[in-house]
Amino acid sequence: MNVTTAIEKLNELETKMYAYASAESALYLDGATVAPKDTAEGRGVALGILAGESHKLFACEETKALLDFLGENKQELDEKLNRRVELLKRDYGMLSKIPADEYMEYARLTNDASDIWHRAKETSDFSIFEPYLEKLVAFNIKFAGYYDSSKLPYDALLNEYERGVDMKYLDNFFNTLRNKLVPVIKAISQKPQIDDSFLHKHYPAEVQRKFSDYLMEVMGLDRNHCTIGETEHPFTLNFSSQDVRITTNYDENSLADSMYSVIHEGGHALYELGVDRELDYTCLAGGVSMGVHESQSRFYENIVGRSEAFVKAIYPKVKEFFPEQLNGVDADMFYKAINKAQPSLIRTEADELTYCFHVMIRYEIEKQLISGELAVKDIPETWNSLYKEYLGVDVPDDKHGCLQDSHWSGGSFGYFPSYALGSAYGAQMLANMEKEIDVWGGIENGSISHVTEWLKDKVHKYGCLKEPSEIVKNACGGEFDPNYYTDYLVSKYTSLYNL
Amino acid sequence: MNVTTAIEKLNELETKMYAYASAESALYLDGATVAPKDTAEGRGVALGILAGESHKLFACEETKALLDFLGENKQELDEKLNRRVELLKRDYGMLSKIPADEYMEYARLTNDASDIWHRAKETSDFSIFEPYLEKLVAFNIKFAGYYDSSKLPYDALLNEYERGVDMKYLDNFFNTLRNKLVPVIKAISQKPQIDDSFLHKHYPAEVQRKFSDYLMEVMGLDRNHCTIGETEHPFTLNFSSQDVRITTNYDENSLADSMYSVIHEGGHALYELGVDRELDYTCLAGGVSMGVHESQSRFYENIVGRSEAFVKAIYPKVKEFFPEQLNGVDADMFYKAINKAQPSLIRTEADELTYCFHVMIRYEIEKQLISGELAVKDIPETWNSLYKEYLGVDVPDDKHGCLQDSHWSGGSFGYFPSYALGSAYGAQMLANMEKEIDVWGGIENGSISHVTEWLKDKVHKYGCLKEPSEIVKNACGGEFDPNYYTDYLVSKYTSLYNL
Numbered sequence: 001m002n003v004t005t006a007i008e009k010l011n012e013l014e015t016k017m018y019a020y021a022s023a024e025s026a027l028y029l030d031g032a033t034v035a036p037k038d039t040a041e042g043r044g045v046a047l048g049i050l051a052g053e054s055h056k057l058f059a060c061e062e063t064k065a066l067l068d069f070l071g072e073n074k075q076e077l078d079e080k081l082n083r084r085v086e087l088l089k090r091d092y093g094m095l096s097k098i099p100a101d102e103y104m105e106y107a108r109l110t111n112d113a114s115d116i117w118h119r120a121k122e123t124s125d126f127s128i129f130e131p132y133l134e135k136l137v138a139f140n141i142k143f144a145g146y147y148d149s150s151k152l153p154y155d156a157l158l159n160e161y162e163r164g165v166d167m168k169y170l171d172n173f174f175n176t177l178r179n180k181l182v183p184v185i186k187a188i189s190q191k192p193q194i195d196d197s198f199l200h201k202h203y204p205a206e207v208q209r210k211f212s213d214y215l216m217e218v219m220g221l222d223r224n225h226c227t228i229g230e231t232e233h234p235f236t237l238n239f240s241s242q243d244v245r246i247t248t249n250y251d252e253n254s255l256a257d258s259m260y261s262v263i264h265e266g267g268h269a270l271y272e273l274g275v276d277r278e279l280d281y282t283c284l285a286g287g288v289s290m291g292v293h294e295s296q297s298r299f300y301e302n303i304v305g306r307s308e309a310f311v312k313a314i315y316p317k318v319k320e321f322f323p324e325q326l327n328g329v330d331a332d333m334f335y336k337a338i339n340k341a342q343p344s345l346i347r348t349e350a351d352e353l354t355y356c357f358h359v360m361i362r363y364e365i366e367k368q369l370i371s372g373e374l375a376v377k378d379i380p381e382t383w384n385s386l387y388k389e390y391l392g393v394d395v396p397d398d399k400h401g402c403l404q405d406s407h408w409s410g411g412s413f414g415y416f417p418s419y420a421l422g423s424a425y426g427a428q429m430l431a432n433m434e435k436e437i438d439v440w441g442g443i444e445n446g447s448i449s450h451v452t453e454w455l456k457d458k459v460h461k462y463g464c465l466k467e468p469s470e471i472v473k474n475a476c477g478g479e480f481d482p483n484y485y486t487d488y489l490v491s492k493y494t495s496l497y498n499l
Numbered sequence: 500m501n502v503t504t505a506i507e508k509l510n511e512l513e514t515k516m517y518a519y520a521s522a523e524s525a526l527y528l529d530g531a532t533v534a535p536k537d538t539a540e541g542r543g544v545a546l547g548i549l550a551g552e553s554h555k556l557f558a559c560e561e562t563k564a565l566l567d568f569l570g571e572n573k574q575e576l577d578e579k580l581n582r583r584v585e586l587l588k589r590d591y592g593m594l595s596k597i598p599a600d601e602y603m604e605y606a607r608l609t610n611d612a613s614d615i616w617h618r619a620k621e622t623s624d625f626s627i628f629e630p631y632l633e634k635l636v637a638f639n640i641k642f643a644g645y646y647d648s649s650k651l652p653y654d655a656l657l658n659e660y661e662r663g664v665d666m667k668y669l670d671n672f673f674n675t676l677r678n679k680l681v682p683v684i685k686a687i688s689q690k691p692q693i694d695d696s697f698l699h700k701h702y703p704a705e706v707q708r709k710f711s712d713y714l715m716e717v718m719g720l721d722r723n724h725c726t727i728g729e730t731e732h733p734f735t736l737n738f739s740s741q742d743v744r745i746t747t748n749y750d751e752n753s754l755a756d757s758m759y760s761v762i763h764e765g766g767h768a769l770y771e772l773g774v775d776r777e778l779d780y781t782c783l784a785g786g787v788s789m790g791v792h793e794s795q796s797r798f799y800e801n802i803v804g805r806s807e808a809f810v811k812a813i814y815p816k817v818k819e820f821f822p823e824q825l826n827g828v829d830a831d832m833f834y835k836a837i838n839k840a841q842p843s844l845i846r847t848e849a850d851e852l853t854y855c856f857h858v859m860i861r862y863e864i865e866k867q868l869i870s871g872e873l874a875v876k877d878i879p880e881t882w883n884s885l886y887k888e889y890l891g892v893d894v895p896d897d898k899h900g901c902l903q904d905s906h907w908s909g910g911s912f913g914y915f916p917s918y919a920l921g922s923a924y925g926a927q928m929l930a931n932m933e934k935e936i937d938v939w940g941g942i943e944n945g946s947i948s949h950v951t952e953w954l955k956d957k958v959h960k961y962g963c964l965k966e967p968s969e970i971v972k973n974a975c976g977g978e979f980d981p982n983y984y985t986d987y988l989v990s991k992y993t994s995l996y997n998l
Contacts, residue, residue, distance in 0.1 A: 019548035022541070023522030030525050033533070038723040039742035042521070045780065046738075049518035053552070224537040239545075243538035281544065 003076045006069050010084065011281075013063065018281045020054035022239050029245060031114070032231045040115035044108045051107030052100050059096040067092060080284065083465055087283050097146040106139050110411045117409030118232065124399035126380050133408060134376045137369055140413045144370070154370040157414035162291040162421060164469055170363060170417050173482055177356050177420070180486035185354060187499045188341050194496075196256075196337035201325040205250040211321045212248060212262045218314060219266045219300065220449050226269050233406045234261040234348075236268035236297075238286055241275045241463075255322065256338050257349055260301050267300030268293055270452055274460025289468035290415055294422025295429065295475075296455065302352045302423070303430050303488075304448055311335040313446040339496055343391035345400045353493050354391060356423065361386040362405070362416040370413060424485035425472050429458070431484050432477035502575045505568050509583065510780075512562065517780045519553035521738050528744065530613070531730045539614035543607045550606035551599050558595040566591060579783065582964055586782050596645040605638050609910045616908030617731065623898035625879050632907060633875045636868055639912045643869070653869040656913035661790040661920060663968055669862060669916050672981055676855050676919070679985035684853060686998045687840050693995075695836035700824040704749040710820045711747060711761045717813060718765045718799065719948050725768050732905045733760040733847075735767035735796075737785055740774045740962075754821065755837050756848060759800050766799030767792055769951055773959025788967035789914055793921025794928065794974075795954060801851045801922070802929050802987075803947055810834040812945040838995055842890035844899045852992050853890060855922065860885040861904070861915040869912060923984035924971050928957070930983050931976035 001009075024047060031043050057063075070077065070085045077085065095103075113132040120129035144153035147160060155166040212228055231247040238244045246265035248258045271287050279285045287293040304310050315331040326334070341351045347358035365382060368374035374382060383402040384395040395401040407415050433439055433454055442450045458475040472480055493499065500508075523546060530542050556562075569576065569584045576584065594602075612631040619628035643652035646659060654665040711727055730746040737743045745764035747757045770786050778784045786792040803809050814830040825833070840850045846857035864881060867873035873881060882901040883894040894900035906914050932938055932953055941949045957974040971979055992998065 015544065016548055016552070019545040019552075022545035023526065023549060026525035026529050027522065030528065034726055034728055034744070036722060036724050036726045036742060036744075039738065042739040042742050042779070045514065046518040046521035049515055050522060053515070053518075223535060225535050227533055227535045229533055239538065240541040243535060243541050245533070245535075280541070 001066075001069055003070075003073050006066060006073075007077075007081065009066055010070065010081075010088075013057070013066070014084070014088075014283060015281045016057055017054060017283070018240075018285075020050055020057070023050055025237055025239055029229075029237055031111070032235070033229050033247070040112060044111035044115075047111045048104045048108035052104035055095060055098070055100050055103045059092065059098070059100070063088075063092060064096070080279070080282075080465065084282055084284055087464060091283070094147050098143065102139075102142075106143075106411065109135055109139065110409070113409045113411075114406065117403070117406060121232075121399055121403040124397040124403065126398045126403060129403065129409070130376055133379075136408060136411055137376060137413070140411065141370060141372075152371070154367055154414065157370065158417065161412075161414050161418050162289050162468060164467075165291070165417070165421070167367060173421070173424070174356070174360050174363065176482045177424075177486060178360070180483075181353065181356070181489060184490055184493050184499065185341070185343070188353075188493065188497050191497045191499070193342070194336045194340040195333075196340045198326060198329050198333075199255050199337050200253050201255075203252055203255045203322060203325060205252055207321055208250045208252075208255070208258050211318075212258065214317060214321070215259065215262045216266060218446070218448070219263065219270065220452055221266055221269055222273065225273060228262070234265050235406075236265045236272070238269075238272040240280045241273060241277050241285060242280070244269045244272045254349075255325070260305060260338075261348070263305040264297045264301035267297035270300065270455075271296040271460050274452070274456040275463040276461045276465075279463040279465070284464040286463060288462065288464045288466070288471055290418035291421040291425065292459065292468050292471055294419050295425035295472070296422075296459065298419070298423045299426040299429065299455070300448075303426055304443065304451060306339055306352060307440075307443065308335050309440045309443040310448070311338065313444055336496060339492075341493060341497070343393050345387070345393055345395060346404055348404075352423075353489055356420045357390045359416050359420040361390055365402075366413050366416065424482045425476065425480065426485075427488040428476040428478075428481060428484035429455075430488070432475065435477070500565075500568055502569075502572050505565060505572075506576075506580065508565055509569065509580075509587075512556070512565070513583070513587075513782060514780045515556060516553060516782070517739075517784075519549055519556070522549055523553075524736055524738055528728075528736055530610070531734070532728050532746070539611060543610035546610050547603045547607035551603035554594060554597070554599050554602045558591065558597070558599070562587075562591060563595070579778070579781075579964065583781055583783055586963060590782070593646050597642065601638075601641075605642075605910065608634055608638065609908070612908045612910075613905065616902070616905060620731075620898055620902040623896040623902065625897045625902060628902065628908070629875055632878075635907060635910050636875060636912070639910065640869060640871075651870070653866055653913065656869065657916065660911075660913050660917050661788050661967060663966075664790070664916070664920070666866060672920070672923070673855070673859050673862065675981045676923075676985060677859070679982075679989060680852065680855070683989055683992050683998065684840070684842070687852075687992065687996050690996045690998070692841065693835045693839040694832075695839045697825060697828050697832075698754050698836050699752050700754075702751055702754045702821060702824060704751055706820055707749045707751075707754070707757050710817075711757065713816060713820070714758065714761045715765060717945070717947070718762065718769065719951055720765055720768055721772065724772060727761070733764050735764045735771070737768075737771040739779045739784060740772060740776050741779070743768045743771045753848075754824070759804060759837075760847070762804040763796045763800035766796035769799070769954075770795040770959050773951070773955040774962040775960045775964075778962040778964070783963045785962060787961065787963045787965070787970055789917035790920040790924065791958065791967050791970055793918050794924035794971070795921075795958065797918070797922045798925040798928065798954070799947075802925055803942065803950060805838055805851060806939075806942065807834050808939045808942040809947070810837065812943055835995060838991075840992060840996070842892050844886070844892055844894060845903055847903075851922075852988055855919045856889045858915050858919040860889055864901075865912050865915065923981045924975065924979065925984075926987040927975040927977075927980060927983035928954075929987070931974065934976070 027043055027047055031040065035043065067085055067089050071089065074082055113136060116132050117129050120126060140157060141153050144156035147156040151159065158165050216223065216228065225242050226244045226246065229245060229247040230249060232249060234248045236244065236246045246269050248261040248265065251257045271293060275285060311334060312331045315334055319326050339351065341353040343354050344350055350358050361383070364386060365374065365379060379402050380398050387393050387395050437450055437454055439451060442448065459471055462471055526542055526546055530539065534542065566584055566588050570588065573581055612635060615631050616628055619625060639656060640652050643655035646655040650658065657664050657666070715722065715727065724741050725743045725745065728744060728746040729748060731748060733747045735743065735745045745768050747760040747764065750756045770792060774784060810833060811830045814833055818825050838850065840852040842853050843849055849857050860882070863885060864873065864878060878901050879897050886892050886894050936949055936953055938950060941947065958970055961970055
């Protein structure tokens with residue numbers, strides 16, 4: 001084997017991996033959007049086999065030999081190739097430890113579990129989801145050992161979503177948030193509450209659909225490369241930097257839910273669409289980590305989307321879509337309403353301030369689940385008591401409690417903390433961005449392209465070319481410091497509520 | 500190898516083939532429905548690779564050895580297994596001759612060509628589609644040689660869509676239709692024409708969507724296993740007997756277009772949903788041939804859907820959906836309008852009587868294309884002159900001419916005749932059905948489940964367990980005879996137009 005042949009082989013292998021990933025994405029997207037209800041079984045069979053085939057293709061001796069050979073010839077490879085080899089070696093080390101049959105069984109399980117979770121949520125019946133969740137937890141504990149047996153299982157899982165992050169790191173992080181934010185929440189509870197009742201008038205789905213189109217236009221999302229669909233739980237899915245999909249969910253009794261889902265998922269999409277096209281069909285395509293991904297989606301959703309400048313710039317247009325519902329509501333009232341802080345039940349509908357407490361609750365539960373301290377059957381009780389303790393709210397049923405999120409049904413344990421981390425990265429990126437460009441001047445004029453250009457240059461374009469921590473440092477202009485996030489929130493909410 | 504192990508291997512191979520087919524279907528469905536416009540490239544790369552992988556999996560020495568071994572042990576296999584081995588050997592003989600790289604290139608080509616065809620049709624610009632069509636024709640001529648080099652190329656292609664059918668057979672078939680039907684068309688042209696202007700009032704897509712739901716309910720389509728989507732060109736796609744999708748296209752200036760598309764595709768769907776579930780994940784799953792498939796779809800569309808009994812049974816409900824548009828229109832006027840016979844430009848909108856002439860035109864062109872007599876660049880001219888000759892209509896542009904159908908862009912040459920054959924099979928099946936059950940009594944009462952039960956028993960349940968000709972004979976109660984079809988049409992139109 002010579003280097004040229006080896007590179008060709010690597011390209012061939014990675015394009016094949018891309019093809020399998022595309023197939024799995026297409027089946028997943030179909031299942032989540034238009035597939036008839038009673039069809040999960042057949043899709044599960046197909047997904048299981050495709051997972052097995054791609055696993056076999058990658059986790060084999062031939063791949064090992066290829067990666068070893070390229071690793072020994074580093075000096076002849078450019079930066080991108082070396083990074084591809086590095087990441088693939090890491091993946092290989094992990095995946096080659098998972099037996100193909102376990103990998104296939106897990107793919108089938110997550111497909112079935114997603115289907116059952118939907119039903120369980122619909123009927124608020126945790127008991128039908130319980131046996132699936134038990135299997136998912138058991139698999140993840142086992143996988144954690146494959147990923148890195150020197151780590152505690154939950155640390156190994158966390159590391160998959162955000163490299164370098166572990167429980168110690170997160171305990172510190174969440175403590176900082178708790179110490180700084182609890183007093184603000186308490187102070188707000190003493191103040192007269194903001195009226196946001198007009199956000200809960202009747203907002204027909206049909207008009208909301210057109211409003212989504214407008215929001216995507218404001219965000220600069222190219223509709224020839226990005227479409228919007230409808231699912232129970234909004235998500236973003238990318239086939240390549242040229243083909244990204246977002247979804248939302250229309251609640252006819254809420255304007256803000258879908259509005260901020262579209263902006264959130266649109267932020268994920270801008271990240272994916274901004275990755276250097278040259279990285280397509282390789283393992284460097286796509287966002288680098290869940291934390292960095294959430295830093296972008298929550299940057300657009302909150303830092304931009306819930307900012308006074310943005311809201312006031314788009315408000316005349318919002319009113320054109322919903323003149324009756326917003327009759328008598330001015331831009332300032334609207335800005336305050338979409339920022340109303342109030343402990344609540346549903347994470348995705350939570351305000352910016354209390355949001356991280358929803359994440360902490362899930363983090364606590366995952367820690368105990370993966371360590372074996374908490375049994376799956378006891379999740380609802382623990383969930384409900386943590387909601388009471390952290391947020392002071394009573395959970396009426398599991399639909400509005402531990403069945404609200406899709407993550408566990410898809411096999412993701414250790415994902416949630418990245419929402420809070422991402423929010424914190426974003427606040428620090430803002431501070432750095434403000435030093436370099438006139439962030440708010442442009443936004444006041446209704447344009448956010450300068451923000452996207454800056455983020456593209458500091459974050460998006462790299463794909464997985466650099467480690468998450470390098471990208472964060474690069475965009476934050478220094479080491480990560482959660483105080484930027486708490487300062488941002490304290491300042492925003494002090495002003496909003498005249499604390 | 501013993502027989503038990505061999506059967507296990509066969510099951511494994513076929514389930515894998517099912518998984519690849521599912522992946523390709525999901526990507527295809529996505530591309531035809533919700534994918535953003537400029538994303539065909541990435542999908543093409545994925546589809547090309549998946550085609551190559553499944554080809555490699557199937558067309559290898561191991562498969563040959565397995566099929567040979569099972570073929571030598573026929574006596575130990577049941578009917579289903581023997582039929583699977585027989586069909587797979589046939590496929591193997593064909594596919595193993597197509598080199599993997601050609602197979603992959605072809606998969607990419609059809610993906611790209613479908614994308615370009617959409618654009619070409621939109622802008623009525625044949626020239627951009629021409630180079631793709633040239634490649635598709637060249638591939639099909641080459642493939643015909645792989646399929647059966649002892650046959651003329653077009654005969655080899657026809658045989659793939661309807662085993663046993665060739666040009667000699669079709670020339671005779673179409674001559675019969677021409678001789679019997681041309682006088683009827685001439686006689687109608689001397690009569691006062693039926694008024695169908697009310698079918699072309701404004702029919703909002705939104706209401707048509709709800710009307711589609713109603714039609715699917717009347718047809719007895721189980722929505723937990725069958726959904727409806729929207730595409731430019733309606734189609735049916737099946738993942739398994741448990742998961743079928745149909746699509747339609749809403750023209751707000753026409754009620755009948757989507758109405759009869761839904762019933763037509765619904766007919767395909769009932770066939771797929773009626774296949775014995777035990778055949779899933781094997782090569783016996785799904786409809787047996789294009790001709791038999793069209794016999795079912797056109798049975799529901801025309802023989803049932805455009806019958807006086809059916810139209811009069813559902814008409815009160817139709818009027819509930821569209822009270823303003825159908826104000827002053829009674830059931831008899833509606834029945835006559837949806838059966839109005841008039842030479843026209845678009846195949847899918849053609850009436851039952853002139854429909855087969857649209858097919859004949861495509862058959863003539865395909866014959867000449869595949870034999871090399873006709874160059875791709877000359878298709879528009881030939882198309883237009885055949886429409887003038889056969890139907891007496893002037894084609895205003897290629898959008899309403901040779902770019903109207905998707906078949907060629909998907910690589911299907913030899914498919915069209917199955918529409919006419921299927922219609923003819925259906926008419927003979929009706930004659931046999933009338934001997935066994937009270938077809939019209941049930942339909943007059945608004946139910947068609949007895950028809951579906953009969954067809955399920957005679958056709959659907961078998962999947963590919965029998966040859967198309969056996970199934971046709973079984974359902975027709977004897978050898979196929981096109982005179983049943985011409986008699987049916989002559990009688991229907993003589994009565995409709997008082998000839």
